[in-house]
Amino acid sequence: MPYCLYVRKSRADAEAEARGEGETLSRHINTLLDLAKRRHLEITQIYREIVSGETIAARPVIQQLLSEVEQGLWSGVLVMEVERLARGDTVDQGIVAQTFKFSDTKIITPIKDYDPNNEFDEEYFEFGLFMSRREYKTINRRLQRGRLSSVKEGKYVGSQSPYGYKRVKINGDKGYTLEPLPEEADVVRMIFEWYTKGEKQSDGSFRRLGVSLIVRRLNSLKIPPRKSDHWSPATVRDILINPVYIGKIRWNWRPDVKKMAGGHVVKERPRAPLEKCTIADGLHPPIVSNEVFNTAQDFISSNPPRPIGERGTVKNPLAGIVVCAKCGHRMTRRPYNQNGYPDTLLCADTACDNVSCSLHHVERGVLDALRDWLSEYKLQWENGENKDSSDAIVAMKEKALRRLDAEYTTLNKQLDNTHDLLEQSVYTTEQFLERSRKLSERIKKNEADRLALSTDIVADKSREEARKQIIPKVERLLDVYDVLPNAKAKNDMLKEVLEKVVYLKTKKGRWNNAADDFELTLYPKMPKSNK
Numbered sequence: 141m142p143y144c145l146y147v148r149k150s151r152a153d154a155e156a157e158a159r160g161e162g163e164t165l166s167r168h169i170n171t172l173l174d175l176a177k178r179r180h181l182e183i184t185q186i187y188r189e190i191v192s193g194e195t196i197a198a199r200p201v202i203q204q205l206l207s208e209v210e211q212g213l214w215s216g217v218l219v220m221e222v223e224r225l226a227r228g229d230t231v232d233q234g235i236v237a238q239t240f241k242f243s244d245t246k247i248i249t250p251i252k253d254y255d256p257n258n259e260f261d262e263e264y265f266e267f268g269l270f271m272s273r274r275e276y277k278t279i280n281r282r283l284q285r286g287r288l289s290s291v292k293e294g295k296y297v298g299s300q301s302p303y304g305y306k307r308v309k310i311n312g313d314k315g316y317t318l319e320p321l322p323e324e325a326d327v328v329r330m331i332f333e334w335y336t337k338g339e340k341q342s343d344g345s346f347r348r349l350g351v352s353l354i355v356r357r358l359n360s361l362k363i364p365p366r367k368s369d370h371w372s373p374a375t376v377r378d379i380l381i382n383p384v385y386i387g388k389i390r391w392n393w394r395p396d397v398k399k400m401a402g403g404h405v406v407k408e409r410p411r412a413p414l415e416k417c418t419i420a421d422g423l424h425p426p427i428v429s430n431e432v433f434n435t436a437q438d439f440i441s442s443n444p445p446r447p448i449g450e451r452g453t454v455k456n457p458l459a460g461i462v463v464c465a466k467c468g469h470r471m472t473r474r475p476y477n478q479n480g481y482p483d484t485l486l487c488a489d490t491a492c493d494n495v496s497c498s499l500h501h502v503e504r505g506v507l508d509a510l511r512d513w514l515s516e517y518k519l520q521w522e523n524g525e526n527k528d529s530s531d532a533i534v535a536m537k538e539k540a541l542r543r544l545d546a547e548y549t550t551l552n553k554q555l556d557n558t559h560d561l562l563e564q565s566v567y568t569t570e571q572f573l574e575r576s577r578k579l580s581e582r583i584k585k586n587e588a589d590r591l592a593l594s595t596d597i598v599a600d601k602s603r604e605e606a607r608k609q610i611i612p613k614v615e616r617l618l619d620v621y622d623v624l625p626n627a628k629a630k631n632d633m634l635k636e637v638l639e640k641v642v643y644l645k646t647k648k649g650r651w652n653n654a655a656d657d658f659e660l661t662l663y664p665k666m667p668k669s670n671k
């Protein structure tokens with residue numbers, strides 16, 4: 141995100157000007173632009189406060205700036221001194237400090253950078269020298285009280301909107317509410333659907349996904365999360381338990397808790413249990429229905445989905461691997477019982493009519509199929525069928541990446557150039573800003589393109605690597621499988637090489653002659669190309 145400049149005259153500056161010491165604002169602008177040039181900061185806006193009022197209320201430009209800072213539009217603001225932002229009134233200083241702090245916006249002066257969320261904190265109250273801790277606490281309490289009453293009115297008081305929504309000003313009233321962002325809202329709905337109902341299988345049935353599978357789906361679909369570059373289980377879980385999606389406002393969910401650790405005060409934001417939060421009806425529209433949301437809460441609290449194998453001892457070497465061809469549910473082990481039947485593999489869905497079979501037979505079947513698959517795959521390698529065009533594609537992408545790198549250097553040079561042209565008065569300030577904005581846009585796009593491309597190249601290469609590695613893995617499995625000590629070891633090794641095995645048996649038969657009347661479809665763990 142770009143940076144902006146804020147300049148205003150102090151009373152002392154005005155007096156100096158009266159003595160004929162030159163125009164202050166343009167001098168300050170030059171100093172700050174020079175600073176920006178040295179630091180390679182992209183400047184796309186200059187705010188000049190013309191009126192000489194000391195309070196925020198009397199200064200329209202700072203009001204505009206603060207509202208943009210609050211919305212997180214700027215990485216940072218360049219000023220001559222922090223006091224240029226607020227002087228005099230402690231409440232004003234509190235407002236400025238809080239606004240920068242909550243939106244994590246930097247203040248950059250020729251002497252020092254202020255990062256409101258690192259350096260500051262305790263030190264932060266040196267900000268402008270003024271505010272005593274006591275005053276701050278009073279202001280804070282008042283702010284909190286104000287927030288709570290806003291929450292009760294259904295307004296949204298957070299500085300950042302939750303995923304799926306954007307924060308919008310309420311028409312004709314103070315404060316903010318939320319408006320769904322169609323694309324993100326679809327993702328939220330999809331997460332809830334996957335978690336409560338399931339993902340549609342090729343045969344039309346649904347299979348529920350746990351949090352970690354949802355994370356994988358989102359990442360592989362390249363759906364961008366808000367902050368980091370990939371989805372994490374915590375992010376998805378937080379979405380699933382956030383009542384904002386049924387139109388509620390939740391307050392005090394993660395209150396700051398200060399703790400002493402290693403002689404320092406550290407702040408933590410533990411998640412509070414729902415009953416300790418304030419929940420109010422929001423002014424914003426829901427994204428999911430109450431019914432879906434409540435189902436999700438039931439699943440979250442009663443039965444966190446974990447992969448089979450973590451629940452206890454694995455007794456089934458095929459656990460989590462074999463899937464029913466008819467309904468997509470996992471095939472599970474029914475242990476040996478007193479009727480003398482051996483361990484059986486059957487569909488987890490009791491209504492499904494896929495015929496069960498002895499576990500041992502299916503296990504042997506999987507190994508046989510794996511052996512067949514391996515010899516065919518090795519043959520393909522020898523014939524060079526797998527090398528195909530991947531090397532050429534990687535080379536092409538690497539070339540494109542080098543072009544983007546060169547473009548990046550050029551764009552940055554051009555950005556430096558705009559400063560020079562401004563200094564030489566070739567550009568007016570307006571032309572400078574215009575040009576600087578355009579370059580800033582292009583640099584942003586270039587950065588995104590380079591990131592995407594290099595991620596892609598890394599993925600291509602590791603895919604290629606994995607394709608080769610599966611051969612020795614399967615060979616080793618087939619060698620040692622029968623001497624492995626237990627089902628868990630066998631299961632682990634199979635999972636290393638198999639994504640899943642789809643099982644189908646239509647004919648009912650006696651246990652002992654069921655050796656080969658089922659069909660298995662193997663899905664080896666092959667990195668897929670993402671074309």
Ligand SMILES: [Zn+2]
Binds near residue numbers: 465466493
């Ligand atoms: Zn089934």
